[in-house]
Amino acid sequence: MTTPPAQPACKLLVIDIDGTLLTPGGEITEGTRAAIAEARAAGVTVTLATARRYGNTASIARELALTAPLILYDGALIVEHPGGRILYSNPLPAQVAQQGIALFLAEGLQPVIQPLGDPLHEEVWTGPTELDTSWQQIYFTVHAAELRRLPRERLLDLDRPVLRLVALEAPERLRLLLPALAALDCSWLLLERGNYESGELSLLRAGCSKATAVAALAGRLGIPLSQVMAIGDNENDIGMLSLVGLGIAMGQANAAVKQAARAITTSNSEDGVAYAIERYLLRPARTADSNSRSRSTCL
Known part of the structure; x- marks a missing residue:
C-alpha cells in the first residue's frame, strides 16, 4: 500500500x-x-x-x-x-467620501476616485484638468481608457459608492493633510512612494x-x-x-x-x-x- x-x-x-x-x-x-x-x-x-x-x-x-x-x-x-x-x-460611507473629496479640493489636490461598479467595466473618476499636476501623469496615462472627468460640483454629489479615494502627490504635501484626516471616520494609508512614482494617500472605510x-x-x-x-x-x-x-x-x-x-x-x-x-x-x-x-x- x-x-x-x-x-x-x-x-x-x-x-x-x-x-x-x-x-x-x-x-x-x-x-x-x-x-x-x-x-x-x-x-x-x-x-x-x-x-x-x-x-x-x-x-x-x-x-x-x-x-x-x-x-x-x-x-x-x-x-x-x-x-x-x-x-x-466595503465602500466608504457616502458622507465620509464627500468629506474626503472636499478636503482634497480645499487643499488644491486632484482627487482620484475609484467607484463601486461592474468589475468588468471599471471606471476611475477625477476632477477637471486644471487640478492636474505632474504627479498624476503616469496614473492618468495608464488608466486613460477608464478615466472620467467630473466638474467640481459633481465630485461632491456622486451617484455611486466609493471603494477607495486616492491623492497622488509629493509625500511632504500629503503629510500636511494627516491632522485633518484624523477628524474623518475612515482608515487611511500614506505611502512615501506608491506604484506611480509619487506619494500616495488612500482613504478607505474605517477598519477596511x-x-x-x-x-x-x-x-x-x-x-x-x-x-x-x-x-x-x-x-x-x-x-x-x-x-x-x-x-x-x-x-x-x-x-x-x-x-x-x-x-x-x-x-x-x-x-x-x-x-x-x-x-x-x-x-x-x-x-x-x-x-x-x-x-x-x-x-
Missing part, C-alpha cells in the same frame, strides 16, 4: 502583487510560476491581495491560471475570478484593509485563519501579515512590515515568493510525518 503525499498545513495562500509577486521590473519569474503551480496542485487555494483594480489584477491571475476570488482595492472589494462577480464590498478582506474570504471558503499564509512587502500588508497563521515579509520590506511578519523571505529581485512557498509551504508538506500532517497552523 502506498502512502498518500502529505498535504500542506496551509490551505489558502494570499500574495500581494507589487513589490512581492512582481520583480522590480514588473515580471513574474519562472521560479515563482512553478512554485505557485505546485502549491495549487497540492490543493492550496492561491489568490492575490492588492490595491489594484480587477482589470489589471485579472490579467495577472490569468497568467498564473488562478481561479480563486481576488482581493482588490486594498481590501474594499472581493471579486470572483474569472467570472467577475462581486462577492464582497486587506486583513478584513482576507478574513472575509477565508470565512467564505471555510478555511481557518490559522491555515492561511500571506506574503507582502508594504505598509498596507501589515494587518494581513499579522492576522494569518503565517505572515511572510519580503526581504526588501521596511522594519515595520518585517516586525508584523512571522518569517522573512528574500527580496522580489531574488525570487522571494518562490522561496517562501518552497520553504514554508511545500517543503514541510513533503517531509512531514503523520504528526506534522495533522498540524492546524502554518508554522
Whole structure:
C-alpha cells in the first residue's frame, strides 16, 4: 500500500502583487510560476491581495491560471475570478467620501476616485484638468481608457459608492493633510512612494484593509485563519501579515512590515515568493510525518 503525499498545513495562500509577486521590473519569474503551480496542485487555494483594480489584477491571475476570488482595492472589494462577480464590498460611507473629496479640493489636490461598479467595466473618476499636476501623469496615462472627468460640483454629489479615494502627490504635501484626516471616520494609508512614482494617500472605510478582506474570504471558503499564509512587502500588508497563521515579509520590506511578519523571505529581485512557498509551504508538506500532517497552523 502506498502512502498518500502529505498535504500542506496551509490551505489558502494570499500574495500581494507589487513589490512581492512582481520583480522590480514588473515580471513574474519562472521560479515563482512553478512554485505557485505546485502549491495549487497540492490543493492550496492561491489568490492575490492588492490595491489594484480587477482589470489589471485579472490579467495577472490569468497568467498564473488562478481561479480563486481576488482581493482588490486594498481590501474594499472581493471579486470572483474569472467570472467577475462581486462577492464582497466595503465602500466608504457616502458622507465620509464627500468629506474626503472636499478636503482634497480645499487643499488644491486632484482627487482620484475609484467607484463601486461592474468589475468588468471599471471606471476611475477625477476632477477637471486644471487640478492636474505632474504627479498624476503616469496614473492618468495608464488608466486613460477608464478615466472620467467630473466638474467640481459633481465630485461632491456622486451617484455611486466609493471603494477607495486616492491623492497622488509629493509625500511632504500629503503629510500636511494627516491632522485633518484624523477628524474623518475612515482608515487611511500614506505611502512615501506608491506604484506611480509619487506619494500616495488612500482613504478607505474605517477598519477596511486587506486583513478584513482576507478574513472575509477565508470565512467564505471555510478555511481557518490559522491555515492561511500571506506574503507582502508594504505598509498596507501589515494587518494581513499579522492576522494569518503565517505572515511572510519580503526581504526588501521596511522594519515595520518585517516586525508584523512571522518569517522573512528574500527580496522580489531574488525570487522571494518562490522561496517562501518552497520553504514554508511545500517543503514541510513533503517531509512531514503523520504528526506534522495533522498540524492546524502554518508554522
